[in-house]
Amino acid sequence: MDSGYVKIAEKSEIPIGKMKKFVSHGKEILIANVNGNFYAICNVCTHERGDLSQGTLEGIIVTCPKHKSKFDVTSGKVVSGPKIVLFHPKIADEPSFSVKTENDDILIKI
Numbered sequence: 001m002d003s004g005y006v007k008i009a010e011k012s013e014i015p016i017g018k019m020k021k022f023v024s025h026g027k028e029i030l031i032a033n034v035n036g037n038f039y040a041i042c043n044v045c046t047h048e049r050g051d052l053s054q055g056t057l058e059g060i061i062v063t064c065p066k067h068k069s070k071f072d073v074t075s076g077k078v079v080s081g082p083k084i085v086l087f088h089p090k091i092a093d094e095p096s097f098s099v100k101t102e103n104d105d106i107l108i109k110i
C-alpha cells in the first residue's frame with residue numbers, strides 16, 4: 001500500500017449514484033460513486049457547514065441541503081453558490097482527496 005493512503009470504506013457500501021459520509025483522522029469526508037468511479041471531498045459545506053451527505057448527488061454535482069450550493073465531487077470546486085435571497089456570498093472550494101481502490105477497498109490520501 002502506498003504511504004499516505006488509508007482505507008475509508010468498501011465499494012459495496014456506496015452504490016453507483018450514491019454518496020456517504022465517513023470520518024477519518026478527525027475529518028468528515030464525503031465519498032461519491034459516479035458511474036463506478038469514487039471521489040472524495042470534504043463533507044462540510046464551505047458556506048455554513050451544511051452536511052453535504054444529506055444533500056443530493058446528480059451526476060458529478062452535489063447540492064448542499066442547507067442553501068443549495070453546488071460542488072463538483074470530482075474536484076471539490078464550487079459550481080454555484082448559496083441561494084439566499086438578495087445575498088450571494090462567494091464561498092470556497094471544498095478540499096478534495098486523492099482516491100484509489102484495491103479490490104473492494106476504497107482508500108484516500110488524507
Ligand code: FES
Nearest residue numbers: 045048050064067
Ligand atoms: S451551508 Fe451549504 S449552502 Fe449554506
